[in-house]
Amino acid sequence: MATPILDGMDPNNVVYLAAVEGGGTSFTCAIGRLDTTSSTLLDIVSSTNIPSSTMPPSDTISAACEYFTKQGELYDIRALGVACFGPLGLDENDETYGCILSTTPKREWAGVNVLQPFLDVLSKNKSNTIPYRLDTDVNAPAWEEFERFNASIGEKKKIGSLAYITVGTGVGVGLVVNSKTVHGMMHPEGGHVCVSKLPDDEFDGYSWGKHCGAPYGGKCTVEGLASSVALLERLQLSDNEYENDDKNDPRAVLKDLPDDHPLWDHCANALANLCVxxxxxxxxxxxxxxxxxxxxxxxxxxxxxxxxxxxxxYLGKVHQLGSGRNCLDGGDQCSTDSISSINDFICTSSVGDDAGLHGALSLAKLAYFQHNTENETGLSIKSSDSIYWKSFVLGAVTAVAALLFIRVTSKNLSRGK
Structure with a gap:
């Protein structure tokens, strides 16, 4: 195995993480460097994009596995994070765990396991299965945004919840609530909640929803009104001047619309309903x-x-938020609260198109530290609870110290009688 350049860092403090961002059009695979002393992702040392919409799923997975096989010869990869499109099986006690569920609109991907093949490759020359963490391609960015925001606000009040909303061909919602990503019957599917349309809006929603089993048939839902598919369909129905010069990407016409086109008001209204x-x-x-x-x-x-x-x-705190720069940009309205501006409350991701990949790396980091914590303490801590492990251990140590103090004090008092 080659010895990578560490830019003067102690190699004992640097580990390598594997990440997979499984998207509807491509899979992005990467290797990232983690500084274990500061829990900081240093950089991405290698990455590749593999098509997932123009080739069979088995070919996509095989190409991704081949990439990790080669990277494993260069780096000692210590953990894996997989962030994939859904619906995705996240119940570890169910046979669908790690698989794309049967309700996916991408029929060829139904039942495909997007976790185990990577675990097999990355764990091949190791005594145990490599630590890993799996989540959706929106929950993972939500976790990364949550973790990064709290790490950046210094002494200000930490937040306990965050939503990540991606708006593209569909609308996906990732949620962190009470400092945990949300799982349950499945995972959040907030793009399918109903919304209140603007007055006199005659467009009910994209036609896709009527044929593919979408909740409400896609009528008056966030995705049915705000996704690029819905926006294009609305434009085709309402604008006689609509022309599409890009046959490979019909939605490219949206880029040429002016900011004051009414289509953007309908889009913003649907997304604001989701925020509410x-x-x-x-x-x-x-x-x-x-x-x-x-x-x-x-x-x-x-x-x-x-x-x-x-x-x-109705929510006074939201109503009272200022309109200045956000806290992370040094806004002068920041006090002890981390959310002091409307730009802190509703904003765009600072990592842009790389949000999914950064989310997958954040999952790998979580898996790595969880695994080390379990080895050091002998405790099995769920991944979703791992951010609490320090508090738990500190509390346990404090309790033991208190009991010893009481015991010693009692003995001294007895001797003094």
Whole structure:
């Protein structure tokens, strides 16, 4: 195995992590370097993109495994993070764990295992299965955004919840609530919640939802109104001047629309409805947007304004948020609270198109530290609870110390009688 250049760092403090971002059009595989002393991801030393929509799933998985086989000859890979599109099996006690579920609109991917092949390759020359963590391609970025935000705000009040919303061909929602990613019957599918349309809007939602078993048939849902598929369909039905010069990408026409086109108001309204739902249902503290549609920069301010309008002052804290720079950019409205501006509450991801990959690396980091914690303490701690391990261990040590103090004090008092 080659000895990688560590830029003057102690090699004992650097480990290598494997990451897979499984997307509908491509799989991105990467190797990242982690500084174990600061829990900081240093950089990505290698990455590759493999098509997932133009070749059979078995070929995509095989090509990804071949990449990791070669990388394993260069680096001692210590943990794996997989962030994949869904619906995805996340119940470790169910036979569908690690597999794309049968309800996926990508029929050729139904039942495909997107975890085990990578574990087999990366664990081949190791005594045990490599530590790993699996989640959706929206829950993973939500966790990474949550972790990075809390690590960056210094002494200000940490948040306990965050939503990551990606808006592209579909709308996906990842959730961190009470400092844990949300799993349950499945995982969050917030793109399919119903919304209130703008007055006199005659477009009910994308036609895809009627034929593919989407909740509500895709009518009046976030995805049915705000996804690029829905926006294009709305445009085709309403704009007689619509012309598409890009036969390979019909949605490319959206890039040429002006910021004041009414289509963006409908999009922002649907996404603001989602922000309101998250605010009222789980009292979300920070909402981060990503995805191709959100590259239209005017959308963020439209969503912020519409969210406040729909809330109608009911959530006083949101209503009172200022409009200055966000805390991480040194906004002068920051005090002891980390969310002091509307730009802290609703914003876009600072890592842009790399949110999914950074999310997968964050999962790998979580798996690595969880595994080390279990080895050091002899305790089996669930991945979702791993951010609490330090508090748990500290509490246990404190309790033992208190018992010893009481015991010693009791003996001394007895001798003094």
């Amino acid at each position: 739902t998250l605010s009222l249902l789980v009292s979300i503290e920070r909402i981060v947007f990503g995805g191709g549609v959100m590259k239209r920069s005017v959308l963020v301010s439209k969503i912020q304004t519409k969210t406040r309008q729909i809330l109608n002052g």
